[in-house]
Amino acid sequence: MKKVAILVADGFEEVEVITPVDFLRRAGIEVIITSIGALNVTGCHNIVIHADTTLDALGDDLDGIILPGGMPGASNLAQSEMLIAFIRKMNNSNKLLAAICAAPALVLGKARLLNGRQFTCYPGFEKKITGANFRTESVVLDGNILTSRGPGTAAEFAILIIEYLLGIDAANAVKQGTLQNW
Numbered sequence: 730m731k732k733v734a735i736l737v738a739d740g741f742e743e744v745e746v747i748t749p750v751d752f753l754r755r756a757g758i759e760v761i762i763t764s765i766g767a768l769n770v771t772g773c774h775n776i777v778i779h780a781d782t783t784l785d786a787l788g789d790d791l792d793g794i795i796l797p798g799g800m801p802g803a804s805n806l807a808q809s810e811m812l813i814a815f816i817r818k819m820n821n822s823n824k825l826l827a828a829i830c831a832a833p834a835l836v837l838g839k840a841r842l843l844n845g846r847q848f849t850c851y852p853g854f855e856k857k858i859t860g861a862n863f864r865t866e867s868v869v870l871d872g873n874i875l876t877s878r879g880p881g882t883a884a885e886f887a888i889l890i891i892e893y894l895l896g897i898d899a900a901n902a903v904k905q906g907t908l909q910n911w
Contacts, residue, residue, distance in 0.1 A: 730757065730758070730759055731757075731758045731759065731792045731793075731894045731895065732758070732759040732760075732761070732790065732791050732792055733753065733758060733759070733760055733761070733791055733792055733793045733794060733795055733825070733827075733890070733894070734760075734761045734762075734763045734787055734791055734794050734795070735749060735750060735760055735761070735762055735763065735794070735795040735796075735797065736763050736764075736765060736784065736794060736795070736796055736797075736806060736812060737762060737763065737764050737765070737770045737778065737780060737797065737802070738764070738765045738766065738770065738802050738805035738806045738809070739766070739770055739771050739801070739802065739805055740771070740772070740773045740799055740800060740801035740802035740803075740804070740805055741770065741772050741773065741797050741798075741799045741802035742772065742773055742797055742798050742799030742802060742829075742830055742879075742880055743772040743773070743774055743776045743778075743799070744880045744883050745797035745798055745799060745829050745830055745879075745880060745883050745886075746762070746772070746778065746797045747778075748883035748884055748886075748887050749795055749797075749827075749883065749886065749887040749890060750762065751887075752884065752887035752888065752890075752891065752903055753887060753890060753891060755903060756891045756895060756899050756900075756902070756903055757895075757899075758891065758894060758895070760795075761781050761782060761787065761791075762778065762779075762780045762781045762782075763780055763781065763782050763783065763784055763787050764780035764782075764783050764784070765783070765784050765805070765806060765809045765811070765812055766783070767783075768780045768782075768783065772799065772802070773799040773800060773801075773802060784809070784811055784812060784815065785811065787815075789815075789818065789819070789822075791819070791824060792824060792825060792894055793819070793824050793825025793826065793827060793873075793890070793893075793894065794815075794816065794819055794824070794825070794826060794827070795827045795828075795829075795890065796816075796826070796827065796828040796829070796832035796833075796836050796837070797829055797830065797832060798828075798829050798830020798831040798832045798835075798850075798851060798879065799830060799831070800831060802831075803830065803831035803832045803835045803836060804831075804835055806832065806835070806836050807835040807836045807839045812836070813836075813839055813840045816836065816837070816840045816842065817840055817842070820840070820842050820873065820874075823872075823873050824873060825873055825875065825890070825893055825894065826842065826873060826874050826875070827874075827875040827876075827877075827886070827890050827893075828850075828874075828875075828876050828877075829876070829877040829878070829879065829882070829883065829886050830850065830851045830854075830877070830878070830879040830880065831850065831851050831854050832850075833848050833849065833850040833854070833858075833876040833877075834850045834851075834854035834855060834857045834858050835854070835857070837874065837876070838857060838858045838861075842874065843858055843860070843861035843874070844860040844861060845860065845861065845862075846861050846862065846871045846872070846874055847861070847862045847863075847864050847869050847871040848861055848862070848863060848864065848869055848871065848874065848876040849863065849864050849865065849866055849867070849868070849869045849876050849877060849878050850863075850876060850878065851878060851879045852878070852879075867882040867885050867886075868882060868885050868886055868889050870889060870893065875889055875890065875893060877889075887903075888900050888903055888904055891903055
């Protein structure tokens with residue numbers, strides 16, 4: 730079974746967390762909701778989720794990580810030096826790094842993982858990145874780095890994560906709603 734962690738911090742964009750968690754779990758991917766701080770985390774629209782674990786307790790036996798945006802959620806993620814080191818380690822192992830909204834620019838940008846890569850992000854945040862190639866598509870995959878624009882692209886983002894980890898048939902099953910877990 731494939732396993733990913735989705736990292737959350739106070740101020741996360743709720744749809745960018747719940748949509749990938751829902752879709753990936755329906756596809757049979759284990760998703761560990763991981764907080765960079767306390768287990769109860771409040772989104773930018775005051776929805777509170779209870780994380781499964783914290784970053785300092787998370788193992789590295791993962792196939793990838795997901796970084797949601799939202800403000801100040803993405804900024805809070807970027808401020809965690811432990812998270813930046815973890816992302817770099819995952820990248821060095823060629824694991825999937827999926828980031829949406831402000832997270833590509835603020836988190837992957839801080840980790841200096843977008844240099845020479847194609848990416849997308851929430852409109853306006855691309856100005857914070859130099860040395861990378863901004864694209865206007867909803868979702869952009871460049872090697873092991875998958876980026877997406879924002880809340881309105883969360884479903885497409887989740888489906889591409891499924892395709893990356895499990896293949897096109899699993900992604901199509903989610904799109905068509907034909908998974909047994911649906």
